[in-house]
Every structure is written in structure tokens, then in C-alpha cells.
Amino acid sequence: MSQPEPVSDYPETVRKGYDFAAIEAKWQQFWLEHKTFASRIEAGKPKAYVLDMFPYPSGAGLHVGHPEGYTATDIYCRFLRMRGHNVLHPMGWDAFGLPAEQYAIKTGTHPATTTRTNIDTFRRQIRALGFSYDWDREVDTTDPAYYKWTQWIFLKLFEKGLAYQAEVPVNWCPALGTVLANEEIINGKSERGGHPVVRMPLRQWMLRITAYAQRLLSDIDDVDWPEGIKAQQRNWIGRSEGAEVDFAICDELGTLRVYTTRPDTLFGATYMVIAPEHSLVDTIVTASQQSAVAQYVETAKAKSERERQDDTKEKTGVFTGRYAINPATNAEIPIWVADYVLGGYGTGAIMAVPAHDERDFAFARKFSLPIQVVVARAGQPASSEAEQAFCGEGIAIHSGSFDGLSTRDFQEAITLWLHDRGLGTRKVNWKLRDWVFSRQRYWGEPIPIYYAVRDTTGQVLAQGEWTPTQVAAHIANGSNVIDYSVALAVGLDELPVRLPETEDFVPTGSTEPPLGKCHDWRFFCRNGLWYAREINTMPQWAGSCWYYLRYLDPTNSEQLASAEAIRHWLPVDLYVGGAEHAVLHLLYARFWHKVLYDCGVVPTSEPFARLINQGMILGEDGEKMSKSRGNVVNPDTMLATFGADAFRLYEMFMGPLEQVKPWATAGLHGTRRFLNRVAAQFDKPIDDGPAELVIARALHKSIAKVTEDTVNLRFNTAIASMMGLLNDLARLERLPREVAENFCLILAPYAPHLAEELWQRLGHPQSLAWATWPTFDPALCIEDSLELPVQVNGKLRGRLLVAATTPAEELQALALADPQVAKWIADKLVLKVIVVPGRMVSIVVK
């Protein structure tokens, strides 16, 4: 894939100023050759693990959004090195995934080839930005030496019973030829490509993430993450507290168990609803309703998720003909089937309380079911006719001996009451479901599991004279079967299970994964018996669940990383990436991390101590960048025109890191001009004498500001401060050496190429990457005289030019005597004078 030579739209900018192209190439090469940014572990220094979310190397290359977070972490890392930290700052590639496979199917190019090319492009583009990654730690999730450990972790999960097979209704996407996770479906269509998705049962590998639900929820409190992300995770995990209650089904057909968060509304349950998927549908339905219910269930099953969602406005359902007994009122209430009750949540059945639940209310209205009010708003008379459901808390009415109880008290009381009668119990439910972990794809990690091939007598098939292809044929015609009921783990010493190097990665057209066609890979003999490998592969999330661990010790062939390296570097101190990974990647990675914690592999219960989401960069039109809108900005062009330093500076100067902000190429002129002017200062004669006081003050204030802002990742204001300092320097005839050197040092994290070049010109033979960050003199940061505002009745009426040390009494006298102020207080009575030294004087008059 040859990239067109980037063409500049702004030739004037290229022509003027210093030769950034030469300087940037020079230093990028220098850093690489000297391994300047190889991570060091030096005793006595604090460690800092600063991580970027690694990219999926797509064919389109980098866009201007990628370098935003990368630039931020790079500045931070360069700063920390100069502040004496051991810094780990790696980069790698999340390279398994559907696009390479789709491209392969279209063009016949092997995904491995595409992936290699794309990685090369990404690496080249990232290096062109001058980031200080430790390139010796690069990881690639598609490298067998990497996915060996992905498989190893999978076997740990399997060993602990956290990986299991299940026949589950999954989201089958015919167009993509694969199953998708719930998280990969947006409005009933595939996240990638927007193809339709249908529900069908298939044998799948599942991960029991629900076993970790409580810990995943509780530990969110302990991490320094944006509130929004924490809220999204809590919401996704979806803990809810309530009760399960058993209702007797009439005609001695057993009991129907429901889950409710409002057991206090039991007296208002006037009907029940079971999901179409509920196992008791056939039991409950009466002969006369048989056909109607069967038809409804069929229709509901055929509906895709999307259609179900589209139907949320209009509720549908069918009466089963059967009744249940409300244990509180002993009334017979009808049981309905309706798809507004989800089969997969709670017990798949509910007690409907239309007076106090909007969904039940809508349903009851539509089908003319009775509505019984049992909760009154506190302080208001109970109204009999309900115009809408009241879902808040209140006081119990029409609830027998429980009348008058508050919602909270009632919940306690009724739960006890149910418990005493063996009718119910407290129950916690979760929205979080187990993770469908298998994909019907070629380009993913093989799942390291195999199964016995059995013959018609049930014996494991003896080796005989068969070839793998013949075994496959036997299975196809039914004379042999693969025994999926016993999953056999591949031995740890046999890892990695490599992907076969096939050219036939095209989907089979059925639900069988493409690996099913690689007979020689799939079928093998051991001890004279035939076995078949698992042919599903892992989802793209797998590799990214633990890559931050591999960076710690990327070439270790004995362990996923040495205990020593893990102990030294974990946890990740700062993790920067897009908010689109708020739930999926971050939740999955936390889950795996906790499992590894339980296995004793990692010493922390959370992987990422601090998280920052960089805000999306929009197109110049303020819309999301997209090919179809034609507003995509190509970083290669920008780099060719303005240079890496100006580009980095602009990306940070646009605004706060977390904020969404529109791109404006015009703004790059500003940072380009700034750097040109910086370079121009260094063409002036260097003055070895002390800097004049005004300049020294400006310098020290700027060092203080840049230091503070860099610590807090407020790069935009740090840059503004350096621009301010430059404006002060511009009027000087000669550049004081002290100022020149310190300016270089504070500029270095932001515009490292130019800073290195100027540093060298100042006569330093060493790179400034490990130079010491400058300190500032607080005394020089305070002005000795200042302009103090004077307010009269809250309005600004004058300004005093005074010494910073002027005492309060004197300030008061000066303020009252000031001619501008005097005219506002001349004929008034001064009630009060507030003096805040160094800040302002406020006079209250009447």
C-alpha cells in the first residue's frame, strides 16, 4: 500500500522559519538509535506506568484523533523523566479483528499480510510524531508469542470454571458470518457495518463475568476515573435489590416465581406476565388459548432485537387462560404472555402492578386489566382513579394490615412476611450477563480446547487409516460425532495453539467457523485416538484484556511477565484513551485482571489506577469526522506542512484534553509561528550575564505555571504560558543564557525536536530527555507592585498602583482618597470597607 506523497495546502508556512523537517528527522533517528526512551529501573526513583489505549491498525492509517491522547501521554512521560521518574511508556497493536478478515475475503489478501502492512503504516506515522515510546516493548496481539499467553489466561479461566460452553441464543450476523456480543450491537444492527442481526441458539464459549459482578461494582469506588465512566460501568453492571416471590398457579400447576424491586406493591399486583421464552409457557397455557399463545410466542421469537426495540411504544401480549393466586390478597389474577418481559432477566416473569409501574400501566390500559392503587403520595389524599402510574415512594393503602407503612418499612415487613410463609426471599439481580466469548471467525486467537471424536458405539475413534479429511467426512455424514460435552484443555506446554496458515478463511456460509475447513489442523491423533480442536476463535477484546501486562516483560517465553516486572510496574498509573471503551474494554480488562489477581499473578485488584478520556476531535465543520462527510483531516499532510512539533502543540492547545473540540487547520499557523519565533530568539546573541529582573520574573512565573499545568495535564494553559514568556523575550536584543536554557527545558516535553536542537546549539552534548526539570524561585513569582481594583457597592470604580507589601490600613486610606473612587463616595455614608491585601478593596456606601 503506497501512500501518496502528502501535499501541502499551505506552502507559505513550509518556506518560512527554521527547517523543521530536517530537525525532526534528525532527532527521531537519534532517539531510536540511542534507545533514549528505553525504560529504566533505577533504585530510589518513583515509577510511572503511563499507558495509551493501543490502536487497531486499520487500513486507513492514523487520523488526527489518535495523536491527541498519545501526545498528552508523551508530554507527561517526558516531563516525568525530567522529574526523576522511572517511566514505562509502551505502544503496540490490537491487530486481530474483523476488518482485516473482511478485507481478506474481498481481496484474497491474507489477514496476516494486511495486518503487517497496516502495522508498518501506523508505526511510521506514530514515529513521525516523535513520541517517546520504548519501542523494544512493542506488542502485537496476533503474534503467536503474544497470544500464547492470551490462551494461557483462557485456560486459567477454564480451570476455575469461569469459561464454559452453553447452547445460547446468540446474535448471529449473517453478513459478517459471526456471532456478536450484545455490546457489539447498536440498535439491533452490527456495530461494524450496520448489518442485520438475528437471534439463534448456538454452542458458544462463555465467560462467567457475572461471578465477579459485585467486585467489579464495588471496586469502581477505588479508582480515579471520570465520574461518567464510573457511572456507565455501574449502570451496565446494574445491581438491583428486591425480592423473589412465588405465586401459586391455579389448577395445581405449581408455582410461578417472579422478581420485584417493589414487594411493597404486592397487594396491587392485578395480573402476571411471563416472557415468551419462559419455560412454563406450555404448562400454563389453557387449551382454548393454546393456538393464540403459540402464535404469539412464535412471532416474538422471530422478531429480531431491533424489532423488539422498535415496538417499545406499543405493548403486545396474549392471555394464557390461566390464573395465579396473589399471596397477599388471595385474589385470582390472570397470567399473560408478553414480550415486554425479558426472558433473560430475573425469573423471566413479573407480578404486574399497573398503578405503580409505567410499563404495567400501559399494558393494563391497552388490555383493560384492573388497576389497584396501593401506594399513596405522602401528604396527599389517595385518589382512586389513576391517570398515570405513580412509581415513587409513599404510604401503603389498600394493603390490609400493612396500611400506613412507608414504602421502605413495608418492604422490610412484607419480605419477612413472605419469608415466614416460604413464599419469598430477598434477592439481588444484575443486568450484567455472562460474556459470549467465541466468534465464528478465522482472524482471532484459537481457543485452546479440544474434544474427543466418537464413533457410533460411543468409543473414541481409533486412529486407523483415516486422514483428517476423512474424519471430517465421517462427521459430516453422521457416522462420527465430536463430543462437545467434555472439553479438554490443551496442555500448557503445547501453547500456543497457532492459527493454521490457510488461504481458505472465507466464511462457510453456515454457522460453522472457517477453521472447520482446516481439517489437518482441526483433527489430530493422540495415543492412537482422534480428537478435534475447537474451531471458534476469541473475540477482539481478548488480546486487549491484558496487553498492559505483556508490556512489562514482552519477550518472556516462560511467563506472561515476570513476577518482578509485574510487582515493579503495576498498576498502570495513568491510562488515556477514548470514551468509546467506557464499558466493554475496560470492564473486560478489569474482569481478567481480577481473575489473575485471584490466581496470584498480579498484586493489585484493579489494573488502571487513573483513567482519562481524551475528547473526540471533530471535523472543521463541527461534525464527527467521517469519510462520508469528507471532513477527515489527514495527519500526514499536517505534519508535512507544519511539522510534528507544531502539530503536537496545536493538538494540545485546542482546549482541555477531555473536551470534545473541532479541528481548525488555521490554528496550526499559530503554533507554527510560535515555534518559528522561539527559534528566532536563539539566533540572537546569548548573554551570559544575569537576566534583568522583569525577565527573570517572567521566566520563573512561566516555569511555575508550566510545571503545575503539566502535572495536572492542563497542557493548553501551559502552552499559553510559554507563548506569554516568548512575547516578553521577543523585545530583547540579547537572550540571557539562563532564560534560554530553562525555556528549552520547559518546552522540551511539548516540542521535543526543536527543544533538543536548541539545547544542542547551546552547547550541551547530551540529549535533554533526561535533563533535570527546572525549579523556580517562588520569590520571583510574586510581583513587588500591583494594580489593585477598588469597588464601590460591588462595582469597579478605580485602580490603585501599589507595592505588594502595602498594609491593609494604608490600602483603605489610598482607596478612599483615590479621585476616581472619591466621586462615588463623596456625598455618601461609608458603611464598611473590605480590604483583601493583594486582591482588592471593596467599599460599601449608602
Add this chain to the structure above:
RNA sequence: GCCGGAGUGGUGGAAUGGUAGACGCGGCGGACUCAAAAUCCGUUGAGCUUGCGCUCAUGUGGGUUCAAGUCCCACCUCCGGCACCA
């Protein structure tokens, strides 16, 4: 509907409760130039005023305070996420 975030000049954005608009982009005026670009200097929230200055102004309406972009209450709009989870 629920959760999270944000509303400040023409524009991106600055502002420990204390001179709103730092810094940049753009605009305007000037210098340099045959001319343009680049560069440099000045200027740039709105309105009133010859001028000193004055009035208004941080989404809207209230409130607390000597003092509010900042704190409190109510609301509006926009962005992101979730959404029949009983």
C-alpha cells in the same frame, strides 16, 4: 425517561468567590515590498461619549454575598451514554 458532561467575544478557549475575555485564530489599521506572501508594530466584547468616563454583558429566572462565570434553587438548550432490567 434515567445517568454523565457542557453553555463565556466573530472563533478555539482563559479565569484559588475578588479587575471577565489570558493565550491563539480571524478581522481592521500601519511598517517592509513594484506588488503579494512571510515577518514586525498597533488595535479588536456591545452600546453611549470630543474626552475623563458611563451603561450593558458569561444560556434563562430567582437567591446567598461587600463581591457570583464560579456557590444554592428552579428551568431551557446542546453533546455523550443507557433505555420495557420489573
